[in-house]
Amino acid sequence: MDLSEQDLVCNDGTANRCDGSFYSYSGLIYIKNNGVVTEQCYPYDTINFDESCATILPCSNPDPVIKIEDTLYINVGNVTDFDSIRKALITRGPLKISYNLNDTGGAHAVALAGYKFNIKDSTLTFIIKDSHGNSGP
Numbered sequence: 001m002d003l004s005e006q007d008l009v010c011n012d013g014t015a016n017r018c019d020g021s022f023y024s025y026s027g028l029i030y031i032k033n034n035g036v037v038t039e040q041c042y043p044y045d046t047i048n049f050d051e052s053c054a055t056i057l058p059c060s061n062p063d064p065v066i067k068i069e070d071t072l073y074i075n076v077g078n079v080t081d082f083d084s085i086r087k088a089l090i091t092r093g094p095l096k097i098s099y100n101l102n103d104t105g106g107a108h109a110v111a112l113a114g115y116k117f118n119i120k121d122s123t124l125t126f127i128i129k130d131s132h133g134n135s136g137p
Contacts, residue, residue, distance in 0.1 A: 004042040010053035028071040035065035082124050086115055
């Protein structure tokens with residue numbers, strides 16, 4: 001199910017209109033308390049996100065509104081401890097992560113959705129769901 005990033009950008013209150021929301025844990029709290037609609041109901045506007053909250057409104061009867069039961073902060077320690085991150089994915093499901101974009105302090109939040117392990121060369125590749133698609137911010 002594809003959930004609406006635009007719902008969070010416009011309604012979370014701390015997402016900063018997708019302009020550097022590094023600590024987006026609040027988005028999970030928003031979903032817990034209010035729910036989030038589907039992408040089909042409230043599509044993400046990557047071109048005009050500054051104005052889109054006033055011009056793009058969610059559908060009139062959103063069905064379903066998805067809520068989460070609870071949130072959990074998992075400290076995996078060192079961000080290079082890939083085995084702990086992999087274990088958290090297995091036991092908890094998708095994880096919210098943020099990363100720095102550049103030296104100026106810009107950041108971007110994404111969903112760490114899974115991983116692939118290559119038996120031939122023992123490499124671990126993480127799978128990320130990003131509202132910007134393949135192009136990135």
